[in-house]
């Protein structure tokens with residue numbers, strides 16, 4: 001199965017030409033399914049969500065999306081605290097912890113964005129115990145399939161640098177996901193692209209556990225890397241190919 005993993009699209013803060021270039025490349029790559037890792041907007045404004053809706057409608061394959069911290073309204077504090085996920089659910093999708101099941105692949109998405117974390121650290125994320133249980137039960141129903149977990153905030157450090165942005169509850173989450181037989185964990189948030197086998201981070205693990213971080217697909221807040229997304233082939237390997245581009249030019 002061919003999966004495209006795009007994340008941190010950030011409508012409202014786009015690299016000029018990047019969204020069109022991404023759509024054109026996705027049409028050429030012909031993924032069976034497109035996974036979207038959160039931060040679809042820059043500030044959670046309705047205008048930005050509407051632009052994202054147009055983008056989603058133009059995608060050349062079915063898609064599955066999780067919410068990111070930027071999708072929780074940052075300026076409307078009443079909405080942030082009373083209904084933090086309302087706009088995302090209205091414009092993108094109602095299901096905050098969505099699943100997708102194919103013949104050989106089972107995918108669980110988890111919402112890691114929160115209205116508030118300790119010390120006013122809004123950008124930080126969390127995976128709650130009940131969400132870990134949800135994922136473990138889901139994967140138990142699909143013992144023979146490639147198991148993929150997608151959440152916005154990182155569960156382990158990327159190879160580029162240690163980060164303070166690891167999702168809260170990450171140690172427990174990682175141990176439980178590994179024990180549940182998860183093969184691939186997809187995350188975003190850092191705008192840094194990498195793929196790493198993190199089985200050594202989980203003492204009980206005896207086979208590869210791939211952590212795939214997406215760079216920002218289309219945002220101009222780059223961290224020294226070009227815009228990019230991942231193409232993942234699950235039938236062989238799995239294998240991972242990074243598609244990088246600079247404005248309208250694929251490189």
Ligand SMILES: [Fe+2]
Pocket residue numbers: 008010039068070189190191
């Ligand atoms: Fe982001």
Ligand SMILES: [Fe+2]
Pocket residue numbers: 039068069070152188189190
């Ligand atoms: Fe983020």
